Amino acid sequence: MVLGRLPTSRTHSMHPTRRDLLGLLGTVGLSTLAGCSGTTTDPQISVPTNALTDEEIRVELDGLESEASVVVRASAQSQNQQSNAKTGGQWESRARFEVGDDGTLVVGEQPPVEGTYEDADPMGLFWSKRPADAKSDQQLPPEAIFAPGEESYEVTLTAEVDGESVAEATTARRLFDPEIEERAIDHGDLVGKLFLPPGSEPAPAILHLHGAGGKPHLATARLLASRGFATLALQYFGDPDPIPDTLSEVPVEYAETAVEWLQEQNRVAGQKLGVFGFSRGGALALLLASRNENLGAVVGWVPSGVVWEGLSYGRAPADTSAWSVGGEPVPFLELADADPGPPPAPSLPYYEPALSKASDDEIATAAIPVEDADASMYLVSVTDDQRWPSARLSERVVERLDANSYSHKYRHDSHEGAGHYMRYPYLPTAGTSRNQYNVYGGSQEANARANADAWHETLAFFDDALGE
Template identity: 35%
Template sequence: MDGPTTHVDRRTLLRSLSAGGAATLAGCTDPLTTDGGSETPRIEIESGRRRDARLVPTLVGFVPETDVTVTARATDAEDRTWRSRAVVTTDRQGTASLASTAPAAGSYAGARSMGLVWSMGLTYRRPPTYFVQDGPEQTVTLSARVGDEVVAERTVTRVFAPDGVTHERVRDEDRGLVGHYFEPPGEGPHPGVVALHGNGNSPLTNFGRMLAARGFAVLAPRWFGEEEPIPDQLVEIPLSSARAMATWLQSREAVTDRIGVLGHSKGAEFALMAASRYDVFDGVVAIAPNAFAFMAPGMVSAGPSWAVDGEPVPTLSRSGNSEIRRKEGRLVIADQIRADLSAADQAQLDRAAIPVEQITGDVLLVGGLDDTIWPMEEMIPRLTARLDTESFQHRVASLVYDEAGHVITVPHKPTTYHHLGGQLYLGGQPEPAAAAEADAWPRIVRWFRDALSGSAQ
């Protein structure tokens, strides 16, 4: 797959996000040992236990030049079994690496080391349609079949975080916080990151675990929902609550005063809005960002999303000029957003624009051009144009993936239904989604490492 289209301004050091960053991250894995002394057919795994490392399955000890059906299966938190398959032919030595051997048939095409993982699907669908991960690890079982006989099997347990990462539930009535805190092993102090979920209001615990595994102390809050003391709807959320999250992290003995913020979708909007107003964030990562203050997707008359000192932040109004089309039975919201932008005059756009040039830290924007919620071809250029000024003295970069959709999260999981979300069509297709996540993740880690100048590993 092609890499992202990367925008940088004159102050950005792209070398900090080069392939070397990904290689450094991949090099931190712990090898899974295999028994190489037997010629019994077996599946060897070249990789590590961490979820952000690639799995490279290799068939060893098979009959030369033989067709072997390799299957993968995993069970998610909803007790649904996901499966994939690849039919590969062994070479003259009786081996076949899935990283270099294209399957003759199966659930994916081309030589792909992670093809069996991202192409896993359901034999039947019931909501939710994405792979639900709830817990610190993921187990994948690989089987190799010749004819009707299973001749080798290997189960791999992949962990979001190694031993030593601690998890704490957070409820702070004084600061109005509810969520999860993840702390890396070691004395610290560690740089901190606030990880903000989107409209779905599920805390980004997987981001939290995986960033903690890389040396960051992470607060993954739920910032609206039914729990007290947080607001019950995404309406007039105080931007000051993001500052409270940062100061909560800074109050921990194991955390430095260098804090970053990561957000996805409405969480990215929240992150950019808050970082534009408060100087507590030294690094920002905005995934599927918006350039304006908008109501949440699907909320037509609920009111503005944000508030400052009890007053609503100016919001771009819905034009009502576009009939929202459907794809696979779901709404394509980006059509309406484009109509809203076209209908607004310049004064309305200026009032609702996020003043990102006021951010006091490094900014990384991440998005897919097939995003059917927020149109990235509109949003990222608008954001980068505001940041490309003489007065903004921090690093700026964007990672734009041509065929990825709205969902770009932690890597190496099934992405077959990434484009489907509740009542909304999210865009993107399985392989580009998987490639975008695998490429973006080490770059995000490296970005925070540089921006926060901490002891992340």
């Protein structure tokens, strides 16, 4: 392992380098609708018949009139139970291109003349969808979010010339490999689910920790398993027993028990595990790594290197730490006395003033001793985070590691203009800036770019840190 700090990255491409581990391509199939063309073949769209949802795919059109103007549309059905005429069912995107002399078009190789996204992007038609009935300049209602099916969803691509449909193809986006295995946790004190990669060979393992929403990120865990990582999606507060009801003095030892249990599984390879935490779970991941020598890789998405006051019922301040060790609350920063307004509302007013007003001694007391970890670290933050100041909180981790000449690799990527709502890539990101209760920040494009870059970099990081 190369030692020392990796460079901090500030800007990112939507098109990460593909690795063999991630190259699970579907079978390519062609679909054609009848249409008129001056070429010797009818227009057609070539796409894989299916691919994993995080897979960047090639969309190619041929058989078109040379120098024609073609509009390519993508549509998919959202399964959001709160959908109505203004938020979906049907979500759509579009882009108009000028065809070359040879009558072909590769969508990702040129920017659209106009459409629902701007730059050359193989997946622009996928993430830029919006509810079909929503105007392009209309702010979506808080309940608008694209929800795929339980296992997959279909995207239909249509090519139009002069308002007439000339070709059509459909590609299925699989949320996980159907060959992964789901196992129950045979430990009475743990709540969560274990997902194993296809096959029977041992695999590197990851403990995934959710955020303040209180529900394990099962879709993320399934996709990680599809990419070759045995993944335990652990729930650490909420229903059911025996975990705490709220994010208040959650024992760090509970997560340590999960690490021990995961190491004992016969499908887990290697002596070191990875931990992947989102938001409040990112803080727990850093706390856990600072105490546990069995972790070799730490990923935090929009995390905090400072321990904060916990949350009680209704996410009200808990008057105590979010975490405990040995039955005692971990030292923490108190949330500010704030009134963010009626929902949907940001929670940033609880955190940013408190961080700015805290003394150096107060921050030092609440800071997580990340330098005590024995693991590589990869942190992802966003600059328009409306939940808490994840960029500042992540940079504090880097500063602490710098000051202590940390001997393992570490890196912090901060995504300009993106918001707190992060998930695996290429799902439509319209509606991810807020929901009925929370404001997350960001924009459709910035959130899409952050999702894609963070996800693929996370996979590469774990593959490097945990690979044999």
